[in-house]
Amino acid sequence: MVAQAIGPGDPAPAPETARWPAIVSLSLGVFGLVTSEFLPVSLLTPMSEDLGVSTGAAGQAMTVTAVVAGFAGPATVILTRRLDRRGVLLALTALLLLSNLLSALATSYGALMVARAALGVALGGFWAMSAGLAMRLAPPRLVPRALAVVMTGVSLASILAAPFGAWIGDLLSWRHAFGAAALVGLLALVAQALTVPRLAPSGSASLGTLLRVLRRPTIHYGLLAVMLVMTAHFAGFTYIRPYLETVPKLGIGMISAVLSAFGVAGFLGNLAGAALAERGTRRAIGLAAAALTATSAALAFAGWIPLVAVGAILVWGFAFAMVPVSAQTLMTVGAPDEAESAGALNLAAFQVAISSGAVFGGLIVDSLGPAGIFMLSGLAAFLGLFAVNAIGGPAADGPCPQGAR
Template sequence: MSTGTTLGSAAASTPSSTRPASWWAVVTLGLGIFTLVASEFLPASLLTPIAADLGVSEGVAGQLVTATAVAGILAGPAIVALLPPIDRRWVMIALTGLSIASNVLVALVPNLPLMLLGRALLGVSLSGFWALSLAVVSQLVPPQRLGRAMMIVNTGVSLATVAAVPIGAYLGAQLGWQAVFLGAALAGALTLILQLTALPPIEAGERSGLRPLLATLSTPIIAVGFAALALLVTGHFAAFTYVRPMLDEVGGITTGLLAVLLASYGVASFVGNLLAGLLADRHLRPLLVVVPIMVAAGTAALALAGTSLPVTIVAIAAWGVGFGAVPTMVQTWLGHVAPDRLESGGALTVTTFQTSIALGAAFGGLLFDTLDVRAVFLAASIAAALGTIIFSRVRTS
């Protein structure tokens, strides 16, 4: 399948029991993901002052988020297809450097078009880094520790999800929104220094071009798994986009309690990622079933909870734990079923996530406007349940 050294053959050449693990290198990749995802979320907490300074509406300023997402959809597959077979260490470092340039550009440029360009660069950096992370990590740890290693990387996502918006809002109020983006650039620079010291040489996993991507996507087991993932992620983001109006339906929720509930979802998501890392290497089969069931059950319970606060709290926790486990679960599964296609598989995973996020938000909005928010959550639950059925039928090796 590959004219060069594949990840599968690399794994075969070094027994899994004797291959040394580079855990500090894995941690620096997690730090890279943290700075990238935190940068992605920053506009959500800074939209009002950005719009005011640029003299545009908040809706127009919100396109800073769109620019990152659109670039992200295209960048993962493009980077994997176009990259020559060079040391992936330098590719990951270059992508971290690109994120630094993005944040500096957004902080210093005087107009919206250049800011949109900066945010598009972030989308390229984020998707490229994310697409290659599984293949890179697979060369840093033995195969039987892949799930735990991806948990460490994905902890960066969980922490950024919980911390980026409130920290960005606080620092923006104290120092100004430009300083927040410069601070993100500084965090990226520190991460880049750590990666320079920690990452060893990393072989390219596959040959370049569209053919490996198409071959991976046309592999039945991978296509079926991605179909399940698309259903799960689409359903999740259809609901998550409208979680605020859903919680407003519950009686007795004050502004403070609402903030606590939203924060508890983030904490539950962090716990879900940790649990996935502990379980995925040895218990992947049940994890593929239990995780989407938790998403389906949590969103359904929220739709049916009525004014019950206890049911709402439990449902939020189940939903958060379930979806928090999804990235590590899916990446570990991909490492098991396609160990020699991790770069193309990683790129397709990124595109599946980004496309499903867009579809979920759009479909959820349609249901919200034509029916009500409970219909959104019921539809999300059905999509996750269908994903459960499909995941239950895929092989894990």
């Protein structure tokens, strides 16, 4: 599992056929990471009670992961630029497994934060590398399909993570939920060890490279739009369980059902986002921003009506799920020659948005209550509409180039 330094001439050339088992193993790793990152969403109430902290403080289990991941993504790409990508990948997946075990065994708030920080390192490094690796495990004509398979891990995690966490937390305990997430990490580690070949680093990752990629208009305007829309989502989604408990006053069984339906809507939204992104990423991200603006208003001002709350949350799940695949497509279009660097910047933008949403959402939920969160969400999504309009250019309106590597 040790990452070795290898030269550009060491690895095998691009495969003539896709290495689907290896690509699926990447998707399994993404599933484990996304599940682990968002597991606290459905466990905030029992976690806060067990650890003796407020709901807002417990929500920072999301924040610390996001903050660390935002730095870890670019740092991993730069610091491991001379190492075999397979070894780096396995080390990061092993850290995913370890972080969940530490979370399950945490006896204090501080210990939980350390475990979640370790998850941030795994998340940042893995996510920054995943798109670039998928692009090297398939021939050019199958790259879009390979990326879609990897992103399926996000969709499945969106469907299963929150309701699974709520169910296990209610049936056993929140600690058992993290233990189950550790098992997913173990399965991903074994699958990757068996299927992923040695891969030399590609591109010329460095701080200078990241800055040059960031200066490309498609990249920096796209990242701004994504950050605003993602902030809108996570300001509300992080605290969705307390909201459903206190505003429409739903029971745990109904909350689990709503979260399951949210995940299904997200799966459908991911498919819709992929289809829209083939025609233009700006359209997909813009529709998501508009939908989040409208649903935030509904949840803030009429969420006490159960039917309104549930309907708005389902639309929310569908709309938000269009963003990750659209953002990933936008990055590969904007920087096909530096896929890992663009992936690191995209990861950093995602994590800044997640941490910002969780931090400000935590402040609002502790002062104004859960309903006030969606005012912040609506404002961020509305501002995102303006950023979407600034993306412009053919990259914003065209599909991912199949030969991008």
